[in-house]
Structure formats: structure tokens, C-alpha cells
Amino acid sequence: MADEGSKKESVDTSSQVAEEMLSDMKSNLPDAIVPLWQSLESNPWLLAASVVVVGFVIAKLAQWIFRSVLGKLASKTSNDFDDKFYQILAKSIYAIVFNIALLLAVEALKFSSSVDTFLKRFVITLLILSLMGKLLKVTRIILEAFSQKENRFKFIDERTIPILDITTKILIVGAALYVMFISWGINPTAWLASAGIIGIAVGFAAKDTLANLFAGFFIVADSPYKLGDYIILDTGERGRVTHVGIRSTRLLTRDDVEITIPNSVMGNAKIVNESGGPWEKTRLRINVGVSYDSDLEKVHDVLMAMVADNADLCSSPEPRVRYRNFGGSSIDLQFMAWIERPEQKGLISHKLIMQIHKLFNENNIEIPYSKQDLYVKEWPSSPE
CATH class of the missing domain: 3.30.70.100 (Alpha-Beta Plaits)
Incomplete structure (x- = not known):
């Protein structure tokens, strides 16, 4: 009963916060739009459609202005990092403005409390998912940009990008799910406790996978080899490193055969890096x-x-x-x-x-081969 009461209280609180936010936005409308809004309130569906159309136009206009202003600045730089960044940022502005318009449209329709709350949370969920996807793209291009500046960011390079990429993805997706749970009035504390118990069970069941995962992190941190290096393992395998992943490392041998070796094996193996040292010679x-x-x-x-x-x-x-x-x-x-x-x-x-x-x-230089002289000290006597 206590859990149901807390959940209901959380739902009411989140719905109230959404209504207060929308009411404030409605009260802050420009004076020229207020009479039009009041005249349209008699027909909620027409009002909602008008809000969506106006929101779409404003969102597109804001996106166009943003692209026009930053596009000129980005064109003056030599790299394409800022071009990709401002395009994602412009799309994010469009998503935020348009989803706010959708929230206003839901408010104008005057549905029942349960339907109104559901629709508002659904719109907020769409906004969270949209921003999460754009944030994932931003972190990816930031990592790629930093990896190109080897003199300033030595810890970010071709071999560390996969580790950093998956780490940022886990953090961003986890934060997005947490905010999504909150928006739906779900207390994630109990879920996190259950996830801890499930995590222990999964850890025992997938101990080899986890061993490879942690070994992959240690390989990246210790850096015994990198992409493109020629290495020899104590088991005799020799080849060029073509991939350093979370679970395994891949070698391309001189026979053009790719060998996949679990990171847990690589972490405990004796490795001769023929490309290591002061040069690759x-x-x-x-x-x-x-x-x-x-x-x-x-x-x-x-x-x-x-x-x-x-x-x-x-x-x-x-x-x-x-x-x-x-x-x-x-x-x-x-x-x-x-x-x-x-x-x-x-x-x-x-x-x-x-x-x-x-x-x-x-040049008459002899390469001798092994020779042995046999001396017979005494012949055996012949039988009479």
C-alpha cells in the first residue's frame, strides 16, 4: 500500500509540475496572440492544430536562423568538427521547440486527467529520446576531433575511442532512462536495487565475458600494443593488430587469416611487440x-x-x-x-x-656442412 501511495503521489506531482509549466508559458504569451488564443479556446481541436502548426513554423525558423548564423562562422574554420556540431545543435533546438508546441497542444485539448498526463509524458519521452540520440552523436564527433589532436589529447586515440565511446553511451543512456522513469512517475530506486541483485547473478553466469571486458579496459590503459602493430604471442601466433575491441583482439597473419583472441588470454600472454620501441624498424x-x-x-x-x-x-x-x-x-x-x-x-x-x-x-667462399670422419681401429677377425 505504501508503494502504491508513493507511486500515485509521484504521478500527481509530475502532472502538476507539467501543468504549472504550461500555465506559465500560456500566461507569458505576447499580447497580440492572447485574443487569438482566447477565440480559439472554444474549439480545442482547432486550437491544438494551430499550436502544432505555429510551433512547427517557429521550430523551423529557429533552426534556420541558428544554421545561418553559425554556418557562416563554421565555414571560416579548416576542420569539419564545428559543421557537424552546429547541425546537431540546430536539430536539437528544433526538437525542443516543436515538443513544447506539442505539450501546449495537449493542454489545449482538455482531456481527462489520466489521458492528459499520459500524453504529456509520452511527448516528454519522445523529447528525451531525441535529445539522447543527438547527444550520442555529439560525443562521437567530439572523441574523433580530440583523437586527431595527438599532441594535446594523448589518451584519446584510435585504440581508446571504442572504450570511451561505449562508456559515454552507457552514461548517456543510463541518465536518459533515469529521467524517463522520473517523468513517468516511477521511482527508480527499487529498480536499481533489483538491478544490483540481477547484476550479481549475471556476473556469475557471464564471468568469462566480464573477464574479457575488464581485460579490454586494462589493455587500453596499459597499451602493450596498438592498432597496426606486429606482435608475437607466446603461443606462436604472429600478425598485425587489426582490431582492439571490448571482448577480443584480432590479428591478421601473413597468410591473410584473421585470428580472434579473447582479451582475457591477451591480458595474461607474453607478447613480443615487433613494432614497439623507438621505431617500427x-x-x-x-x-x-x-x-x-x-x-x-x-x-x-x-x-x-x-x-x-x-x-x-x-x-x-x-x-x-x-x-x-x-x-x-x-x-x-x-x-x-x-x-x-x-x-x-x-x-x-x-x-x-x-x-x-x-x-x-x-668468390669461392665455402659454406661447409657437418662432416664426421670414422676411424676403424681394428677389423674383427674372421672366423676360421
Whole structure:
């Protein structure tokens, strides 16, 4: 009984507030319009239609004036952010003015108390939904505009936009629903308490989804990789990051196969970011061995001469040759060079191995293979 009484009191209060607001608006009409209003009050439907038509004209006029004034200012700027912003703002002004006209029309029709309250709340709900949609668009273009100013807003970029976008959507939609409940005379406190209990149950049922969700937030905050980076996981997957979402991260491998990995796995994996560090360049290492009879100075000069004619290798840092150890059949060395992008590693390694083999053959440099000599100390005696 107490809940029904409070709900009825809330309905009466909201209806009274709406009536007082409309009465104030009616009393503040211009003196030239008051006689016309009074003459039309004898025919409520004609009065309501007139109010809607006049409201539509005023709303369109206000929208046109707003666009004309701000359109000239926006045309003087180099970006399109203000163009999109003022267009949404102009539509919002139109929605507010026209919905006020609808409220006045409902008031003029003099319906019963229950019907009058329902219609007014329905119009207010339409206005809330309209403004909510426009506010969602505004936040989206604001995030995009801020992401383009990397020097000023480093925390907003291509990888953080999805997280910030969904967060603002949740806040805006939640606020709109709260105001909508209030406008209908519904006390949202009990709903919020029920939502808390339901949330606990959903949390247990969807713990994997929530783990991916929170891991997605941590990945964005910690930033171990970003869109476009080449990464290698401890499980062996290697590819370019094409998407960092709330639930998963997607990698495009060199086979043009897209791998979707849950964020909870990414959050606990050992990740090698080949695009990280001071630049995206990656060092390539080619292991090769030469015979012990080779002229090591000549080997070094042949490999370094190969660099001058190779456009695939970076000139800075310079390529280098390093002898590593005395192997069982060869002197082992590494040819090390930097390449521009990690995804080129396989193709350039292929080219270098072919070129080194050709140069060594042309310069009589032997690449030995493992050999073993077998000494027979004593032949077994033949049976008599």
C-alpha cells in the first residue's frame, strides 16, 4: 500500500509540475496572440492544430536562423568538427521547440486527467529520446576531433575511442532512462536495487565475458600494443593488430587469416611487440658459416658490399657482420641488418639467403656442412 501511495503521489506531482509549466508559458504569451488564443479556446481541436502548426513554423525558423548564423562562422574554420556540431545543435533546438508546441497542444485539448498526463509524458519521452540520440552523436564527433589532436589529447586515440565511446553511451543512456522513469512517475530506486541483485547473478553466469571486458579496459590503459602493430604471442601466433575491441583482439597473419583472441588470454600472454620501441624498424639476422680455410676479411667485405646494392635494407642503423663462435665444422657468423617493417622479414630473409649463397659461390667462399670422419681401429677377425 505504501508503494502504491508513493507511486500515485509521484504521478500527481509530475502532472502538476507539467501543468504549472504550461500555465506559465500560456500566461507569458505576447499580447497580440492572447485574443487569438482566447477565440480559439472554444474549439480545442482547432486550437491544438494551430499550436502544432505555429510551433512547427517557429521550430523551423529557429533552426534556420541558428544554421545561418553559425554556418557562416563554421565555414571560416579548416576542420569539419564545428559543421557537424552546429547541425546537431540546430536539430536539437528544433526538437525542443516543436515538443513544447506539442505539450501546449495537449493542454489545449482538455482531456481527462489520466489521458492528459499520459500524453504529456509520452511527448516528454519522445523529447528525451531525441535529445539522447543527438547527444550520442555529439560525443562521437567530439572523441574523433580530440583523437586527431595527438599532441594535446594523448589518451584519446584510435585504440581508446571504442572504450570511451561505449562508456559515454552507457552514461548517456543510463541518465536518459533515469529521467524517463522520473517523468513517468516511477521511482527508480527499487529498480536499481533489483538491478544490483540481477547484476550479481549475471556476473556469475557471464564471468568469462566480464573477464574479457575488464581485460579490454586494462589493455587500453596499459597499451602493450596498438592498432597496426606486429606482435608475437607466446603461443606462436604472429600478425598485425587489426582490431582492439571490448571482448577480443584480432590479428591478421601473413597468410591473410584473421585470428580472434579473447582479451582475457591477451591480458595474461607474453607478447613480443615487433613494432614497439623507438621505431617500427626490425633487425634481421642471417646465420651462416664459412670454412676454417676462408679469408675472414674477404668474407666480411663481400657481405658488406652486398649492402650497397640492396634497397630492402635500411642505411641507418648500418648493417654489420659479427663472427660469433668456432663451430664444429665452420666459423659461425651473423649478418645483421635493419628493415623498415616487421612483416617484410620473411621475404627479405629469403632474398638475402639466395644472394649470400650466390656471392659466396662467385668468390669461392665455402659454406661447409657437418662432416664426421670414422676411424676403424681394428677389423674383427674372421672366423676360421
